[in-house]
Amino acid sequence: MSDVQPEDAPSTQEPEPAHPAGNDTRRDFLGRAGGVALIGGVVASYGSLAAVAGRFMFPEPDGGKVWVYAARLADVAVGQALSFSTPSGARLTIARTKDTGGAEDFIALSSVCPHLGCQVHWEEQNDRFFCPCHNGVFDPEGRGIGGPVLDAGQSLASYPLRAENGLLFIEVDAPVQGGAA
Ligand code: FES
Structure with a gap:
């Protein structure tokens, strides 16, 4: 009864902020960051803007992958998350879980369900990501549960991240060159 195809799924849902993982610190993080969902919405525009502005800022072709600018480290506090669109159009969530000053403070997860491609969203009250198409459930680290x-x-x-000079970069699929324009 829930055989909704990806094309039929609501496409307007914005990825909700993630409560990324940690080990024991994850629960602390979740407790302290109860307002992540709201905060994520506020900072979502940073990710979108950064995706566009930094599209060719840090190119490094490597087997179809490129490193692109994602955000300034200082602009994302612990407990905050942002929505991010890659140059090739993939949507994901980047969240900060720690404050050591490096890329390891962050986690980047796809907002696309690996089952049939629907958009997942964060459910703060349940501490999980949820896919409405077929009731797929993921923990804050993105594991199917x-x-x-x-x-x-x-x-x-998940997507690799690295930090340089106070800036966070993410490795994503390179946009198709010479495609239909
Ligand atoms: S598309 Fe089926 S559970 Fe997400």
């Missing part, structure tokens, strides 16, 4: 994604052992894709 319910629905077809659990059955299939699927997780939200």
Whole structure:
């Protein structure tokens, strides 16, 4: 009864802020950052702007991957998350879980369900990501813990991050060159 195809799924949902992981610190993080969902919405525009502004700022072709600017480290406090669109159009969430000053403070997860491609969203009250298409459930680290994604052992894709000179960069698929324009 919930065989909604990805094309039929609501496409206007913005990825909700993630409560990324940590080890024991994750629960502390979740407790302290109860307002992450709201904060994420506020800073979402930073990610979108950064994706556009930094699109070609840090190119490093490597097997179809490029490093692009994501945010200034100082602009994302612990407990905050931002929505990010890659140059090739992928949507993901970048969240800060620690404050050591490096890329390890952050986690970047795809907002696309690995089951059939619907948009997942963060449910703050349940501390989980949820995919409404077939009731897929993911923990704050993006691991499938319910629905077809659990059955299939699927997780939200994660993205490499690195920090240089106070700036956070993310490795993503390179945009298709010479495509239909
Ligand atoms: S698309 Fe089926 S659970 Fe997400």
